[in-house]
Amino acid sequence: MPELPEVETIKNGLSILKGQSITKLNILSTHCLRPNHNRFHSLRGQVVTNISRRGKLLIIHLSSGNFLIFHLKMTGKLILADFQDILDKHTHLEFFFKSNRLFFNDVRKFGFVCLFSKQELLEWNFWRTLGPEPFKISSIDFAQQISKSKANIKSLLLNQKIIAGIGNIYADESLFISKIHPLSKANKIPFNILQNLHKNLIFVLKKAISLGGSSFKDYVNSLGKRGNFQDHFFVYSRAGKSCYKCKNTLKKIKVAGRTTIVCLKCQKRYE
Ligand SMILES: [Zn+2]
Structure with missing residues:
Protein backbone atom coordinates (compact mmCIF):
# COMPACT_ATOMS: atom_id res chain seq x y z
CA MET A 1 0.00 0.00 0.00
CA THR A 129 -10.57 11.54 12.74
CA LEU A 130 -7.19 11.60 10.96
CA GLY A 131 -4.32 12.01 13.40
CA PRO A 132 -1.57 14.63 12.99
CA GLU A 133 0.96 14.58 10.18
CA PRO A 134 4.28 13.15 11.45
CA PHE A 135 6.10 16.31 10.31
CA LYS A 136 3.65 18.61 12.08
CA ILE A 137 3.74 17.13 15.56
CA SER A 138 6.61 17.69 17.99
CA SER A 139 8.53 14.73 19.43
CA ILE A 140 7.23 15.68 22.89
CA ASP A 141 3.58 15.76 21.77
CA PHE A 142 4.08 12.49 19.88
CA ALA A 143 5.57 10.79 22.94
CA GLN A 144 2.82 12.16 25.19
CA GLN A 145 0.08 10.90 22.87
CA ILE A 146 1.65 7.45 22.46
CA SER A 147 2.50 6.93 26.12
CA LYS A 148 -1.18 7.23 27.10
CA SER A 149 -1.94 3.88 25.48
CA LYS A 150 -1.48 0.33 26.70
CA ALA A 151 -1.66 -0.98 23.12
CA ASN A 152 1.42 -2.30 21.35
CA ILE A 153 3.54 0.36 19.70
CA LYS A 154 3.26 -0.93 16.15
CA SER A 155 -0.55 -0.96 16.18
CA LEU A 156 -0.45 2.67 17.32
CA LEU A 157 1.90 3.68 14.50
CA LEU A 158 -0.46 2.02 12.00
CA ASN A 159 -3.52 3.69 13.51
CA GLN A 160 -4.35 6.64 11.22
CA LYS A 161 -6.27 8.27 14.07
CA ILE A 162 -3.08 8.44 16.17
CA ILE A 163 -0.69 9.51 13.42
CA ALA A 164 -1.43 9.85 9.71
CA GLY A 165 0.39 8.27 6.78
CA ILE A 166 2.33 5.41 8.40
CA GLY A 167 1.92 1.85 7.13
CA ASN A 168 3.72 -1.45 7.52
CA ILE A 169 7.00 -0.48 5.86
CA TYR A 170 7.75 2.72 7.77
CA ALA A 171 6.45 1.34 11.08
CA ASP A 172 8.83 -1.65 10.90
CA GLU A 173 11.79 0.43 9.72
CA SER A 174 11.43 3.18 12.34
CA LEU A 175 10.93 0.65 15.17
CA PHE A 176 14.08 -1.20 14.15
CA ILE A 177 16.18 1.98 14.04
CA SER A 178 14.73 2.94 17.44
CA LYS A 179 15.56 -0.53 18.88
CA ILE A 180 11.95 -1.05 19.98
CA HIS A 181 10.20 -4.43 19.65
CA PRO A 182 6.92 -3.86 17.75
CA LEU A 183 4.92 -5.67 20.47
CA SER A 184 6.19 -3.36 23.22
CA LYS A 185 3.44 -1.84 25.32
CA ALA A 186 3.38 1.86 24.49
CA ASN A 187 2.97 3.04 28.08
CA LYS A 188 5.99 0.98 29.16
CA ILE A 189 8.40 2.56 26.67
CA PRO A 190 10.55 5.30 28.27
CA PHE A 191 9.54 8.82 27.22
CA ASN A 192 12.92 9.66 25.70
CA ILE A 193 12.82 6.46 23.63
CA LEU A 194 9.42 7.50 22.26
CA GLN A 195 10.77 10.95 21.40
CA ASN A 196 13.63 9.23 19.63
CA LEU A 197 11.13 7.04 17.75
CA HIS A 198 9.45 10.17 16.41
CA LYS A 199 12.80 11.55 15.24
CA ASN A 200 13.62 8.25 13.53
CA LEU A 201 10.19 8.15 11.92
CA ILE A 202 10.83 11.60 10.44
CA PHE A 203 14.29 10.50 9.31
CA VAL A 204 12.93 7.37 7.58
CA LEU A 205 10.04 9.22 5.92
CA LYS A 206 12.28 12.02 4.63
CA LYS A 207 14.84 9.57 3.31
CA ALA A 208 12.10 7.56 1.59
CA ILE A 209 10.66 10.72 0.00
CA SER A 210 14.13 11.71 -1.22
CA LEU A 211 14.43 8.27 -2.87
CA GLY A 212 10.99 8.42 -4.49
CA GLY A 213 9.31 6.00 -2.04
CA SER A 214 9.49 2.20 -1.85
CA SER A 215 8.60 -0.12 -4.71
CA PHE A 216 8.49 -3.43 -2.90
CA LYS A 217 5.46 -4.64 -4.83
CA ASP A 218 3.29 -2.55 -7.13
CA TYR A 219 4.08 1.04 -6.36
CA VAL A 220 5.15 3.34 -9.17
CA ASN A 221 5.07 7.13 -9.18
CA SER A 222 3.03 9.36 -11.49
CA LEU A 223 5.62 8.90 -14.22
CA GLY A 224 5.33 5.11 -13.95
CA LYS A 225 8.78 4.90 -12.33
CA ARG A 226 9.70 2.77 -9.32
CA GLY A 227 11.04 4.22 -6.06
CA ASN A 228 14.37 3.20 -4.53
CA PHE A 229 13.89 3.11 -0.77
CA GLN A 230 13.39 -0.70 -0.85
CA ASP A 231 17.15 -0.96 -1.40
CA HIS A 232 17.61 0.63 2.04
CA PHE A 233 15.25 -1.56 4.10
CA PHE A 234 16.79 -2.75 7.38
CA VAL A 235 14.02 -5.22 8.19
CA TYR A 236 10.93 -4.92 6.00
CA SER A 237 10.64 -7.97 3.68
CA ARG A 238 13.91 -9.39 5.11
CA ALA A 239 12.56 -12.26 7.29
CA GLY A 240 15.10 -15.08 7.58
CA LYS A 241 17.97 -12.84 6.48
CA SER A 242 20.61 -11.58 8.86
CA CYS A 243 20.33 -8.31 10.75
CA TYR A 244 22.69 -5.69 9.30
CA LYS A 245 23.64 -4.60 12.82
CA CYS A 246 24.12 -7.86 14.79
CA LYS A 247 23.97 -10.66 12.15
CA ASN A 248 21.14 -12.37 14.09
CA THR A 249 18.41 -13.90 11.88
CA LEU A 250 15.42 -11.56 11.46
CA LYS A 251 12.13 -13.07 12.60
CA LYS A 252 8.66 -12.78 11.09
CA ILE A 253 5.82 -12.24 13.57
CA LYS A 254 2.23 -10.96 13.37
CA VAL A 255 1.33 -7.65 14.98
CA ALA A 256 -2.11 -6.09 14.58
CA GLY A 257 -2.79 -8.72 11.91
CA ARG A 258 0.16 -7.51 9.85
CA THR A 259 3.36 -9.32 8.96
CA THR A 260 6.11 -7.75 11.01
CA ILE A 261 9.86 -8.26 10.84
CA VAL A 262 11.92 -7.91 13.98
CA CYS A 263 15.46 -8.48 15.26
CA LEU A 264 15.01 -10.06 18.69
CA LYS A 265 18.55 -9.10 19.66
CA CYS A 266 18.49 -5.43 18.61
CA GLN A 267 14.89 -4.56 19.46
CA LYS A 268 13.91 -4.45 23.12
CA ARG A 269 10.46 -5.51 24.22
CA TYR A 270 9.04 -3.17 26.86
CA GLU A 271 6.18 -4.71 28.85
ZN1 LIG B 1 20.03 -7.15 15.15
Missing part, protein backbone atom coordinates in the same frame (compact mmCIF):
# COMPACT_ATOMS: atom_id res chain seq x y z
CA PRO A 2 1.36 3.44 -0.86
CA GLU A 3 2.22 5.18 2.42
CA LEU A 4 3.11 8.80 3.13
CA PRO A 5 6.39 8.91 1.12
CA GLU A 6 4.83 7.26 -1.94
CA VAL A 7 1.78 9.56 -1.94
CA GLU A 8 4.07 12.57 -1.40
CA THR A 9 6.13 11.47 -4.42
CA ILE A 10 2.99 11.09 -6.55
CA LYS A 11 1.82 14.52 -5.39
CA ASN A 12 5.10 16.09 -6.47
CA GLY A 13 4.89 14.39 -9.86
CA LEU A 14 1.37 15.66 -10.46
CA SER A 15 2.27 19.31 -9.80
CA ILE A 16 2.52 19.69 -13.59
CA LEU A 17 -1.30 19.67 -13.61
CA LYS A 18 -1.59 22.87 -11.56
CA GLY A 19 -3.33 25.56 -13.58
CA GLN A 20 -4.62 23.07 -16.16
CA SER A 21 -8.31 22.44 -16.69
CA ILE A 22 -9.99 19.06 -17.01
CA THR A 23 -11.23 19.01 -20.60
CA LYS A 24 -12.83 15.57 -20.42
CA LEU A 25 -13.32 12.69 -17.99
CA ASN A 26 -13.69 9.11 -19.11
CA ILE A 27 -15.37 6.99 -16.40
CA LEU A 28 -14.60 3.34 -17.13
CA SER A 29 -15.99 1.97 -13.86
CA THR A 30 -18.07 3.63 -11.18
CA HIS A 31 -17.48 1.39 -8.14
CA CYS A 32 -14.63 3.57 -6.86
CA LEU A 33 -16.52 6.88 -7.00
CA ARG A 34 -17.89 8.55 -3.84
CA PRO A 35 -20.52 9.64 -3.01
CA ASN A 36 -21.89 8.77 -6.49
CA HIS A 37 -20.68 8.84 -10.06
CA ASN A 38 -23.18 11.44 -11.29
CA ARG A 39 -21.44 14.39 -9.74
CA PHE A 40 -18.14 13.48 -11.43
CA HIS A 41 -19.55 14.81 -14.70
CA SER A 42 -19.30 18.29 -13.16
CA LEU A 43 -15.49 17.99 -13.27
CA ARG A 44 -15.32 19.05 -16.89
CA GLY A 45 -13.95 22.58 -17.15
CA GLN A 46 -12.63 22.62 -13.59
CA VAL A 47 -9.10 23.98 -13.14
CA VAL A 48 -6.61 22.29 -10.80
CA THR A 49 -5.63 25.03 -8.36
CA ASN A 50 -3.45 22.96 -6.04
CA ILE A 51 -2.41 19.41 -5.16
CA SER A 52 -1.80 18.36 -1.58
CA ARG A 53 -1.46 15.31 0.63
CA ARG A 54 -2.95 14.44 4.01
CA GLY A 55 -1.86 11.10 5.49
CA LYS A 56 -2.17 8.64 2.62
CA LEU A 57 -4.76 10.79 0.81
CA LEU A 58 -3.92 12.71 -2.34
CA ILE A 59 -6.07 15.81 -2.80
CA ILE A 60 -6.65 17.75 -6.00
CA HIS A 61 -8.04 21.22 -5.29
CA LEU A 62 -10.46 22.49 -7.93
CA SER A 63 -11.46 25.98 -9.07
CA SER A 64 -15.07 25.24 -8.04
CA GLY A 65 -13.84 25.03 -4.44
CA ASN A 66 -14.45 21.26 -4.46
CA PHE A 67 -11.87 18.58 -3.71
CA LEU A 68 -11.03 15.43 -5.63
CA ILE A 69 -9.60 12.99 -3.11
CA PHE A 70 -7.81 9.73 -3.93
CA HIS A 71 -7.10 6.90 -1.50
CA LEU A 72 -4.92 4.44 -3.40
CA LYS A 73 -5.28 1.67 -0.77
CA MET A 74 -3.50 -1.54 -1.88
CA THR A 75 -2.75 -1.15 -5.57
CA GLY A 76 -4.14 2.19 -6.77
CA LYS A 77 -1.96 4.16 -9.18
CA LEU A 78 -2.17 7.66 -10.62
CA ILE A 79 -0.12 7.91 -13.77
CA LEU A 80 0.37 10.68 -16.31
CA ALA A 81 -0.15 9.24 -19.76
CA ASP A 82 2.37 11.44 -21.51
CA PHE A 83 5.00 9.21 -20.02
CA GLN A 84 3.36 5.78 -20.15
CA ASP A 85 0.22 4.71 -21.92
CA ILE A 86 -1.37 2.26 -19.52
CA LEU A 87 -5.04 2.21 -20.44
CA ASP A 88 -6.13 -1.36 -19.69
CA LYS A 89 -8.85 -3.35 -17.93
CA HIS A 90 -7.67 -2.01 -14.56
CA THR A 91 -8.13 1.62 -15.59
CA HIS A 92 -11.14 3.13 -13.81
CA LEU A 93 -10.79 6.81 -14.65
CA GLU A 94 -9.11 8.75 -17.42
CA PHE A 95 -8.76 12.51 -16.98
CA PHE A 96 -7.96 14.62 -20.02
CA PHE A 97 -6.04 17.86 -19.60
CA LYS A 98 -4.87 20.20 -22.33
CA SER A 99 -1.41 18.66 -22.48
CA ASN A 100 -1.66 15.59 -20.24
CA ARG A 101 -3.81 12.60 -19.49
CA LEU A 102 -4.09 11.17 -16.00
CA PHE A 103 -5.08 7.54 -15.39
CA PHE A 104 -6.43 6.05 -12.18
CA ASN A 105 -5.65 2.34 -12.28
CA ASP A 106 -6.35 -0.17 -9.53
CA VAL A 107 -5.95 -3.94 -9.88
CA ARG A 108 -7.35 -4.90 -6.46
CA LYS A 109 -10.11 -2.25 -6.56
CA PHE A 110 -9.85 -1.22 -2.90
CA GLY A 111 -8.91 2.35 -3.85
CA PHE A 112 -11.55 5.06 -4.01
CA VAL A 113 -12.07 8.60 -5.26
CA CYS A 114 -14.23 11.22 -3.55
CA LEU A 115 -15.56 14.44 -5.02
CA PHE A 116 -16.47 16.58 -2.04
CA SER A 117 -17.37 20.17 -1.29
CA LYS A 118 -15.33 21.74 1.49
CA GLN A 119 -18.20 21.19 3.90
CA GLU A 120 -18.51 17.52 2.93
CA LEU A 121 -14.76 17.07 3.33
CA LEU A 122 -14.79 18.59 6.81
CA GLU A 123 -17.72 16.37 7.81
CA TRP A 124 -16.18 13.20 6.35
CA ASN A 125 -15.52 10.90 9.29
CA PHE A 126 -12.26 9.54 7.85
CA TRP A 127 -10.96 13.11 7.48
CA ARG A 128 -12.23 14.36 10.83
Whole structure:
Protein backbone atom coordinates (compact mmCIF):
# COMPACT_ATOMS: atom_id res chain seq x y z
CA MET A 1 0.00 0.00 0.00
CA PRO A 2 1.36 3.44 -0.86
CA GLU A 3 2.22 5.18 2.42
CA LEU A 4 3.11 8.80 3.13
CA PRO A 5 6.39 8.91 1.12
CA GLU A 6 4.83 7.26 -1.94
CA VAL A 7 1.78 9.56 -1.94
CA GLU A 8 4.07 12.57 -1.40
CA THR A 9 6.13 11.47 -4.42
CA ILE A 10 2.99 11.09 -6.55
CA LYS A 11 1.82 14.52 -5.39
CA ASN A 12 5.10 16.09 -6.47
CA GLY A 13 4.89 14.39 -9.86
CA LEU A 14 1.37 15.66 -10.46
CA SER A 15 2.27 19.31 -9.80
CA ILE A 16 2.52 19.69 -13.59
CA LEU A 17 -1.30 19.67 -13.61
CA LYS A 18 -1.59 22.87 -11.56
CA GLY A 19 -3.33 25.56 -13.58
CA GLN A 20 -4.62 23.07 -16.16
CA SER A 21 -8.31 22.44 -16.69
CA ILE A 22 -9.99 19.06 -17.01
CA THR A 23 -11.23 19.01 -20.60
CA LYS A 24 -12.83 15.57 -20.42
CA LEU A 25 -13.32 12.69 -17.99
CA ASN A 26 -13.69 9.11 -19.11
CA ILE A 27 -15.37 6.99 -16.40
CA LEU A 28 -14.60 3.34 -17.13
CA SER A 29 -15.99 1.97 -13.86
CA THR A 30 -18.07 3.63 -11.18
CA HIS A 31 -17.48 1.39 -8.14
CA CYS A 32 -14.63 3.57 -6.86
CA LEU A 33 -16.52 6.88 -7.00
CA ARG A 34 -17.89 8.55 -3.84
CA PRO A 35 -20.52 9.64 -3.01
CA ASN A 36 -21.89 8.77 -6.49
CA HIS A 37 -20.68 8.84 -10.06
CA ASN A 38 -23.18 11.44 -11.29
CA ARG A 39 -21.44 14.39 -9.74
CA PHE A 40 -18.14 13.48 -11.43
CA HIS A 41 -19.55 14.81 -14.70
CA SER A 42 -19.30 18.29 -13.16
CA LEU A 43 -15.49 17.99 -13.27
CA ARG A 44 -15.32 19.05 -16.89
CA GLY A 45 -13.95 22.58 -17.15
CA GLN A 46 -12.63 22.62 -13.59
CA VAL A 47 -9.10 23.98 -13.14
CA VAL A 48 -6.61 22.29 -10.80
CA THR A 49 -5.63 25.03 -8.36
CA ASN A 50 -3.45 22.96 -6.04
CA ILE A 51 -2.41 19.41 -5.16
CA SER A 52 -1.80 18.36 -1.58
CA ARG A 53 -1.46 15.31 0.63
CA ARG A 54 -2.95 14.44 4.01
CA GLY A 55 -1.86 11.10 5.49
CA LYS A 56 -2.17 8.64 2.62
CA LEU A 57 -4.76 10.79 0.81
CA LEU A 58 -3.92 12.71 -2.34
CA ILE A 59 -6.07 15.81 -2.80
CA ILE A 60 -6.65 17.75 -6.00
CA HIS A 61 -8.04 21.22 -5.29
CA LEU A 62 -10.46 22.49 -7.93
CA SER A 63 -11.46 25.98 -9.07
CA SER A 64 -15.07 25.24 -8.04
CA GLY A 65 -13.84 25.03 -4.44
CA ASN A 66 -14.45 21.26 -4.46
CA PHE A 67 -11.87 18.58 -3.71
CA LEU A 68 -11.03 15.43 -5.63
CA ILE A 69 -9.60 12.99 -3.11
CA PHE A 70 -7.81 9.73 -3.93
CA HIS A 71 -7.10 6.90 -1.50
CA LEU A 72 -4.92 4.44 -3.40
CA LYS A 73 -5.28 1.67 -0.77
CA MET A 74 -3.50 -1.54 -1.88
CA THR A 75 -2.75 -1.15 -5.57
CA GLY A 76 -4.14 2.19 -6.77
CA LYS A 77 -1.96 4.16 -9.18
CA LEU A 78 -2.17 7.66 -10.62
CA ILE A 79 -0.12 7.91 -13.77
CA LEU A 80 0.37 10.68 -16.31
CA ALA A 81 -0.15 9.24 -19.76
CA ASP A 82 2.37 11.44 -21.51
CA PHE A 83 5.00 9.21 -20.02
CA GLN A 84 3.36 5.78 -20.15
CA ASP A 85 0.22 4.71 -21.92
CA ILE A 86 -1.37 2.26 -19.52
CA LEU A 87 -5.04 2.21 -20.44
CA ASP A 88 -6.13 -1.36 -19.69
CA LYS A 89 -8.85 -3.35 -17.93
CA HIS A 90 -7.67 -2.01 -14.56
CA THR A 91 -8.13 1.62 -15.59
CA HIS A 92 -11.14 3.13 -13.81
CA LEU A 93 -10.79 6.81 -14.65
CA GLU A 94 -9.11 8.75 -17.42
CA PHE A 95 -8.76 12.51 -16.98
CA PHE A 96 -7.96 14.62 -20.02
CA PHE A 97 -6.04 17.86 -19.60
CA LYS A 98 -4.87 20.20 -22.33
CA SER A 99 -1.41 18.66 -22.48
CA ASN A 100 -1.66 15.59 -20.24
CA ARG A 101 -3.81 12.60 -19.49
CA LEU A 102 -4.09 11.17 -16.00
CA PHE A 103 -5.08 7.54 -15.39
CA PHE A 104 -6.43 6.05 -12.18
CA ASN A 105 -5.65 2.34 -12.28
CA ASP A 106 -6.35 -0.17 -9.53
CA VAL A 107 -5.95 -3.94 -9.88
CA ARG A 108 -7.35 -4.90 -6.46
CA LYS A 109 -10.11 -2.25 -6.56
CA PHE A 110 -9.85 -1.22 -2.90
CA GLY A 111 -8.91 2.35 -3.85
CA PHE A 112 -11.55 5.06 -4.01
CA VAL A 113 -12.07 8.60 -5.26
CA CYS A 114 -14.23 11.22 -3.55
CA LEU A 115 -15.56 14.44 -5.02
CA PHE A 116 -16.47 16.58 -2.04
CA SER A 117 -17.37 20.17 -1.29
CA LYS A 118 -15.33 21.74 1.49
CA GLN A 119 -18.20 21.19 3.90
CA GLU A 120 -18.51 17.52 2.93
CA LEU A 121 -14.76 17.07 3.33
CA LEU A 122 -14.79 18.59 6.81
CA GLU A 123 -17.72 16.37 7.81
CA TRP A 124 -16.18 13.20 6.35
CA ASN A 125 -15.52 10.90 9.29
CA PHE A 126 -12.26 9.54 7.85
CA TRP A 127 -10.96 13.11 7.48
CA ARG A 128 -12.23 14.36 10.83
CA THR A 129 -10.57 11.54 12.74
CA LEU A 130 -7.19 11.60 10.96
CA GLY A 131 -4.32 12.01 13.40
CA PRO A 132 -1.57 14.63 12.99
CA GLU A 133 0.96 14.58 10.18
CA PRO A 134 4.28 13.15 11.45
CA PHE A 135 6.10 16.31 10.31
CA LYS A 136 3.65 18.61 12.08
CA ILE A 137 3.74 17.13 15.56
CA SER A 138 6.61 17.69 17.99
CA SER A 139 8.53 14.73 19.43
CA ILE A 140 7.23 15.68 22.89
CA ASP A 141 3.58 15.76 21.77
CA PHE A 142 4.08 12.49 19.88
CA ALA A 143 5.57 10.79 22.94
CA GLN A 144 2.82 12.16 25.19
CA GLN A 145 0.08 10.90 22.87
CA ILE A 146 1.65 7.45 22.46
CA SER A 147 2.50 6.93 26.12
CA LYS A 148 -1.18 7.23 27.10
CA SER A 149 -1.94 3.88 25.48
CA LYS A 150 -1.48 0.33 26.70
CA ALA A 151 -1.66 -0.98 23.12
CA ASN A 152 1.42 -2.30 21.35
CA ILE A 153 3.54 0.36 19.70
CA LYS A 154 3.26 -0.93 16.15
CA SER A 155 -0.55 -0.96 16.18
CA LEU A 156 -0.45 2.67 17.32
CA LEU A 157 1.90 3.68 14.50
CA LEU A 158 -0.46 2.02 12.00
CA ASN A 159 -3.52 3.69 13.51
CA GLN A 160 -4.35 6.64 11.22
CA LYS A 161 -6.27 8.27 14.07
CA ILE A 162 -3.08 8.44 16.17
CA ILE A 163 -0.69 9.51 13.42
CA ALA A 164 -1.43 9.85 9.71
CA GLY A 165 0.39 8.27 6.78
CA ILE A 166 2.33 5.41 8.40
CA GLY A 167 1.92 1.85 7.13
CA ASN A 168 3.72 -1.45 7.52
CA ILE A 169 7.00 -0.48 5.86
CA TYR A 170 7.75 2.72 7.77
CA ALA A 171 6.45 1.34 11.08
CA ASP A 172 8.83 -1.65 10.90
CA GLU A 173 11.79 0.43 9.72
CA SER A 174 11.43 3.18 12.34
CA LEU A 175 10.93 0.65 15.17
CA PHE A 176 14.08 -1.20 14.15
CA ILE A 177 16.18 1.98 14.04
CA SER A 178 14.73 2.94 17.44
CA LYS A 179 15.56 -0.53 18.88
CA ILE A 180 11.95 -1.05 19.98
CA HIS A 181 10.20 -4.43 19.65
CA PRO A 182 6.92 -3.86 17.75
CA LEU A 183 4.92 -5.67 20.47
CA SER A 184 6.19 -3.36 23.22
CA LYS A 185 3.44 -1.84 25.32
CA ALA A 186 3.38 1.86 24.49
CA ASN A 187 2.97 3.04 28.08
CA LYS A 188 5.99 0.98 29.16
CA ILE A 189 8.40 2.56 26.67
CA PRO A 190 10.55 5.30 28.27
CA PHE A 191 9.54 8.82 27.22
CA ASN A 192 12.92 9.66 25.70
CA ILE A 193 12.82 6.46 23.63
CA LEU A 194 9.42 7.50 22.26
CA GLN A 195 10.77 10.95 21.40
CA ASN A 196 13.63 9.23 19.63
CA LEU A 197 11.13 7.04 17.75
CA HIS A 198 9.45 10.17 16.41
CA LYS A 199 12.80 11.55 15.24
CA ASN A 200 13.62 8.25 13.53
CA LEU A 201 10.19 8.15 11.92
CA ILE A 202 10.83 11.60 10.44
CA PHE A 203 14.29 10.50 9.31
CA VAL A 204 12.93 7.37 7.58
CA LEU A 205 10.04 9.22 5.92
CA LYS A 206 12.28 12.02 4.63
CA LYS A 207 14.84 9.57 3.31
CA ALA A 208 12.10 7.56 1.59
CA ILE A 209 10.66 10.72 0.00
CA SER A 210 14.13 11.71 -1.22
CA LEU A 211 14.43 8.27 -2.87
CA GLY A 212 10.99 8.42 -4.49
CA GLY A 213 9.31 6.00 -2.04
CA SER A 214 9.49 2.20 -1.85
CA SER A 215 8.60 -0.12 -4.71
CA PHE A 216 8.49 -3.43 -2.90
CA LYS A 217 5.46 -4.64 -4.83
CA ASP A 218 3.29 -2.55 -7.13
CA TYR A 219 4.08 1.04 -6.36
CA VAL A 220 5.15 3.34 -9.17
CA ASN A 221 5.07 7.13 -9.18
CA SER A 222 3.03 9.36 -11.49
CA LEU A 223 5.62 8.90 -14.22
CA GLY A 224 5.33 5.11 -13.95
CA LYS A 225 8.78 4.90 -12.33
CA ARG A 226 9.70 2.77 -9.32
CA GLY A 227 11.04 4.22 -6.06
CA ASN A 228 14.37 3.20 -4.53
CA PHE A 229 13.89 3.11 -0.77
CA GLN A 230 13.39 -0.70 -0.85
CA ASP A 231 17.15 -0.96 -1.40
CA HIS A 232 17.61 0.63 2.04
CA PHE A 233 15.25 -1.56 4.10
CA PHE A 234 16.79 -2.75 7.38
CA VAL A 235 14.02 -5.22 8.19
CA TYR A 236 10.93 -4.92 6.00
CA SER A 237 10.64 -7.97 3.68
CA ARG A 238 13.91 -9.39 5.11
CA ALA A 239 12.56 -12.26 7.29
CA GLY A 240 15.10 -15.08 7.58
CA LYS A 241 17.97 -12.84 6.48
CA SER A 242 20.61 -11.58 8.86
CA CYS A 243 20.33 -8.31 10.75
CA TYR A 244 22.69 -5.69 9.30
CA LYS A 245 23.64 -4.60 12.82
CA CYS A 246 24.12 -7.86 14.79
CA LYS A 247 23.97 -10.66 12.15
CA ASN A 248 21.14 -12.37 14.09
CA THR A 249 18.41 -13.90 11.88
CA LEU A 250 15.42 -11.56 11.46
CA LYS A 251 12.13 -13.07 12.60
CA LYS A 252 8.66 -12.78 11.09
CA ILE A 253 5.82 -12.24 13.57
CA LYS A 254 2.23 -10.96 13.37
CA VAL A 255 1.33 -7.65 14.98
CA ALA A 256 -2.11 -6.09 14.58
CA GLY A 257 -2.79 -8.72 11.91
CA ARG A 258 0.16 -7.51 9.85
CA THR A 259 3.36 -9.32 8.96
CA THR A 260 6.11 -7.75 11.01
CA ILE A 261 9.86 -8.26 10.84
CA VAL A 262 11.92 -7.91 13.98
CA CYS A 263 15.46 -8.48 15.26
CA LEU A 264 15.01 -10.06 18.69
CA LYS A 265 18.55 -9.10 19.66
CA CYS A 266 18.49 -5.43 18.61
CA GLN A 267 14.89 -4.56 19.46
CA LYS A 268 13.91 -4.45 23.12
CA ARG A 269 10.46 -5.51 24.22
CA TYR A 270 9.04 -3.17 26.86
CA GLU A 271 6.18 -4.71 28.85
ZN1 LIG B 1 20.03 -7.15 15.15
